[in-house]
Amino acid sequence: MGTTVQQDSTRVRTQGLDPATRAVHVGERPSRPEFTPVVTPIYPGSTYVYEDLEVMDAALGGAEGKYVYTRYGNPTSSALESVIADLEGTSAAVAFSSGMAAVHAAITTSIAPGQSIVASRDLYGATYSMLAGFVREWGCTVEFVDMLDLDQVAGAIERFTPSLIVCEVISNPLLRVTDIPAVVKLARTVRAAVLVDSTFSPLIYAPAADGAQLVVHSLTKYISGHGDVTGGVVATTALRREKLVNFVKMAGALLGPFESWLALRGVKTLPLRMERQCTSAAIVAEAIAPHPLVSRVYYPGLADHPSHDTARRLFGERGFGGMIAFEIKDGAREQVVDFLEALKLVVPATSLGDVYSLALSPVMASHRGLTAGERHAIGIADGLVRLSVGIESPTDILDDLDHALHVAVGRTLHATA
Numbered sequence: 001m002g003t004t005v006q007q008d009s010t011r012v013r014t015q016g017l018d019p020a021t022r023a024v025h026v027g028e029r030p031s032r033p034e035f036t037p038v039v040t041p042i043y044p045g046s047t048y049v050y051e052d053l054e055v056m057d058a059a060l061g062g063a064e065g066k067y068v069y070t071r072y073g074n075p076t077s078s079a080l081e082s083v084i085a086d087l088e089g090t091s092a093a094v095a096f097s098s099g100m101a102a103v104h105a106a107i108t109t110s111i112a113p114g115q116s117i118v119a120s121r122d123l124y125g126a127t128y129s130m131l132a133g134f135v136r137e138w139g140c141t142v143e144f145v146d147m148l149d150l151d152q153v154a155g156a157i158e159r160f161t162p163s164l165i166v167c168e169v170i171s172n173p174l175l176r177v178t179d180i181p182a183v184v185k186l187a188r189t190v191r192a193a194v195l196v197d198s199t200f201s202p203l204i205y206a207p208a209a210d211g212a213q214l215v216v217h218s219l220t221k222y223i224s225g226h227g228d229v230t231g232g233v234v235a236t237t238a239l240r241r242e243k244l245v246n247f248v249k250m251a252g253a254l255l256g257p258f259e260s261w262l263a264l265r266g267v268k269t270l271p272l273r274m275e276r277q278c279t280s281a282a283i284v285a286e287a288i289a290p291h292p293l294v295s296r297v298y299y300p301g302l303a304d305h306p307s308h309d310t311a312r313r314l315f316g317e318r319g320f321g322g323m324i325a326f327e328i329k330d331g332a333r334e335q336v337v338d339f340l341e342a343l344k345l346v347v348p349a350t351s352l353g354d355v356y357s358l359a360l361s362p363v364m365a366s367h368r369g370l371t372a373g374e375r376h377a378i379g380i381a382d383g384l385v386r387l388s389v390g391i392e393s394p395t396d397i398l399d400d401l402d403h404a405l406h407v408a409v410g411r412t413l414h415a416t417a
C-alpha cells in the first residue's frame with residue numbers, strides 16, 4: 001500500500017483559511033518531492049515559485065535549470081530538447097508549437113533584411129511559400145535552385161553570397177536526397193549557415209555531423225509517431241539556441257508541456273519504429289515495383305532511384321526511410337481517388353511518419369496549388385500516390401495496395417468498356 005504524501009505548500013499556509021482559499025491552494029506546490037518518477041512528468045504550470053527570492057532573481061536572470069514562466073522554458077520541454085540534441089549530436093535544441101514554427105524561427109533568427117538565401121526548389125510547400133512570400137516581403141533575396149544540381153547551387157552561391165542555405169534531406173514526394181556534405185562545403189566558401197529539414201530522415205542521417213548549423217524536424221511526424229502531436233524542433237549550436245529562446249520569448253510559439261511529454265514518449269520508440277518502417281518500406285517498394293498496375297516506384301533504396309548512390313553514402317546501413325511514391329499505370333486523378341477510396345487498411349490521410357500507414361495524392365494535397373504544367377515539370381504525375389509506410393505487417397500493407405490497385409484500375413476498365 002502506498003502512503004499519503006504530505007503536500008508542503010510553498011509560501012501559502014492554508015490552515016484556518018476560508019474554504020474558497022483552501023480549494024485553490026491545498027495540495028499544490030510540493031516543495032521537495034521525496035520520490036522520483038521514472039519518466040519526466042508533465043509540468044503544466046505556467047509559472048514557478050521559489051522559497052528564496054534570491055533564487056527567484058537568479059531564475060529570472062536565466063540561471064541554468066531554473067524555470068520562471070513556461071514561455072521562457074519548461075522542464076518537460078527541456079527533457080525533450082535534451083534528447084533531441086543528443087540524438088542529433090548538437091549542443092542544444094529548442095522545441096516549437098509546430099514544424100512550421102520551428103522552420104520560421106530557424107530562418108528568421110539566421111538572416112536579416114537585405115541578406116540572401118539560396119533554397120531548394122522542392123522544399124515542403126509551406127516552407128517554399130514562407131520563403132517566396134513572407135521572407136521576400138521581409139526584405140530578403142531568395143533564390144530557388146535544384147539542390148541536387150551542385151553546379152547550379154555553386155552558381156547561385158557565387159552570385160548571391162547568401163547568409164543561409166535551406167534544404168531537406170529527403171524531398172517530398174519524389175524522395176530525392178540532397179548531398180548535404182557537398183552543400184555544406186559550398187556554403188562554407190561564403191560562410192553561409194546551412195539549415196536542413198530532416199523531418200523524413202530522423203536517426204538515419206544526422207546533418208549536424210556533416211556541418212549543418214540548424215537541423216529542423218516536424219515533431220508531428222516520425223519523432224512523435226502516433227498522429228497525436230503537432231510540434232517542431234530546431235537542433236543547433238549553443239549560440240543559436242540563445243537566439244531561438246529569445247525569439248520564443250517574444251514570438252511565443254513554444255511547444256506546450258503536454259505535447260512535449262507526448263513527443264518525449266514518442267522518441268523512446270523512434271529507433272524501433274524507424275528500423276521497422278525502413279525495413280517495411282524497402283519490402284513494399286521492391287514488391288510493388290514489378291506490379292502490372294504500377295508504372296514507376298520512387299524509393300531511394302531502389303537501385304534505379306536517381307538518388308540511390310547519395311542515399312547509400314549518407315544513410316549507410318541505417319535504411320532509406322519509410323516513404324515511398326508510386327505511379328498507378330496510366331493513372332489519372334480519378335484512378336488515384338478510386339485507389340484511395342478502396343484502401344481498407346492504409347489510411348487515406350495527409351501527414352506521414354505515423355505508426356499507421358498513410359497514403360495521399362500529391363496532386364490533391366501537397367502540390368494542389370501548382371498548375372498541371374508546373375507539376376509535370378517537376379515530375380509529379382497525375383497518377384502519383386505517396387505512401388508513408390507504418391509499422392503494420394508489410395504483407396498486410398501489400399495486400400491492401402494490391403486490392404485497391406485492382407479496384408481502381410478495374411473501375412476504369414469497367415467505365416470505358
Ligand SMILES: Cc1ncc(COP(=O)(O)O)c(C=O)c1O
Pocket residue numbers: 098099100101103124126168172197199200217218219220230231232351
Ligand atoms: C518536410 C516537412 N517540414 C515541415 C513540415 C511542417 O510541419 P508541421 O505540420 O508540424 O508544421 C512538414 C509537414 O508536413 C514537412 O513534411
